[in-house]
Amino acid sequence: xxxxxxxxxxxxxxxxxxxxxxxxxxxxxxxxxxxxxxxxxxxxxxxxxxxxxxxxxxxxxxxxxxxxxxxxxxxxxxxxxxxxxxxxxxxxxxxxxxxxxxxxxxxxxxxxxxxxxxxxxxxxxxxxxxxxxxxxxxxxxxxxxxxxxxxxxxxxxxxxxxxxxxxxxxxxxxxxxxxxxxxxxxxxxxxxxxxxxxxxxxxxxxxxxxxx
Amino acid sequence: xxxxxxxxxxxxxxxxxxxxxxxxxxxxxxxxxxxxxxxxxxxxxxxxxxxxxxxxxxxxxxxxxxxxxxxxx
Numbered sequence: 048x049x050x051x052x053x054x055x056x057x058x059x060x061x062x063x064x065x066x067x068x069x070x071x072x073x074x075x076x077x078x079x080x081x082x083x084x085x086x087x088x089x090x091x092x093x094x095x096x097x098x099x100x101x102x103x104x105x106x107x108x109x110x111x112x113x114x115x116x117x118x119x120x121x122x123x124x125x126x127x128x129x130x131x132x133x134x135x136x137x138x139x140x141x142x143x144x145x146x147x148x149x150x151x152x153x154x155x156x157x158x159x160x161x162x163x164x165x166x167x168x169x170x171x172x173x174x175x176x177x178x179x180x181x182x183x184x185x186x187x188x189x190x191x192x193x194x195x196x197x198x199x200x201x202x203x204x205x206x207x208x209x210x211x212x213x214x215x216x217x218x219x220x221x222x223x224x225x226x227x228x229x230x231x232x233x234x235x236x237x238x239x240x241x242x243x244x245x246x247x248x249x250x251x252x253x254x255x256x257x258x259x
Numbered sequence: 260x261x262x263x264x265x266x267x268x269x270x271x272x273x274x275x276x277x278x279x280x281x282x283x284x285x286x287x288x289x290x291x292x293x294x295x296x297x298x299x300x301x302x303x304x305x306x307x308x309x310x311x312x313x314x315x316x317x318x319x320x321x322x323x324x325x326x327x328x329x330x331x332x
Contacts, residue, residue, distance in 0.1 A: 061280070069330065069331075069332055071328075071330055096331045097330065098330070098331045098332070099327040099330050099331075100327075100328070100329040102330065103301045103326040103327070106301070106303065106326075106328060107301050107303055107306075107322055107324040109305075110265055110267070110322055110324050111265070111306055111320075111322060114265055114273045119271060120265065120266070120267045120271030120272065120273055121270070121271040124271065125267075125271070127328070127330075129330040129332075130332070131332030132332050135332070137332045138330075139330070139332060140331075141329060141330060141331035142330045142331065145327070145328055145329055145330060147297060148327075149299075149325040149326075149327070149328055150325075152267075152268040152269065152286070152292075153267055153268060153269065153271065154269060154270050154271075160330075160332075186266065187267055197298040228278060229285075232295060239295060252287050
């Protein structure tokens with residue numbers, strides 16, 4: 048079971064809802080229970096409403112900072128968290144590829160996804176021996192003390208780490224990239240939709256010409 | 260000589276290791292990560308990007324951290 052302290056969960060919800068984009072980070076866990084999330088840390092990232100990409104340098108900085116703080120890598124580098132738009136927390140193809148490539152060499156790792164609508168997904172991957180992969184439940188442990196919300200600090204962390212990639216810019220300036228992105232991520236054939244729209248528009252214009 | 264290695268692969272590691280004098284960054288990477296593509300990792304020495312042939316010095320900090328972490332909803 049993946050457990051969150053009430054404070055960590057509150058911070059996660061705050062970060063998820065602060066902007067309109069996805070957001071991601073790493074869970075910080077207790078030394079005596081590596082599946083108990085007591086905090087989460089953002090790294091610098093570029094995000095759109097349905098995509099998040101971490102800056103490599105910032106990931107390295109996080110590792111340095113946490114080691115300096117006395118934590119072991121398994122306490123801060125094993126639970127990869129990010130949010131999804133809508134209400135579907137199931138991992139996308141991109142999520143699976145990242146999880147396999149980045150975390151497939153660790154003895155174990157967890158992919159955690161929280162959808163904007165509230166549903167969550169957590170999967171523990173064991174990479175030793177025969178290996179194993181299992182969905183695990185998610186719980187907020189209210190037996191832990193709630194240390195309160197720190198909106199000012201959380202907001203500052205968000206603003207210094209999250210760079211929003213405006214979807215309007217995406218579509219206006221990088222049409223080809225946008226189409227590739229949509230087709231790859233959602234297996235969505237934009238051209239079919241566009242053709243349907245153009246056909247309807249053309250038929251409507253022909254009817255208007257005829258009426259005139 | 261001893262250098263500090265930070266590595267998330269395997270059991271995870273953040274501790275001092277013994278390396279021979281004259282060892283390069285590439286030597287440590289090959290020993291600890293094997294033949295995985297170097298492009299899957301950001302390798303830094305003392306928090307700075309480094310060349311693979313850089314010779315390590317006593318007390319250096321080497322971090323081998325994952326790259327291209329991205330998700331999509």
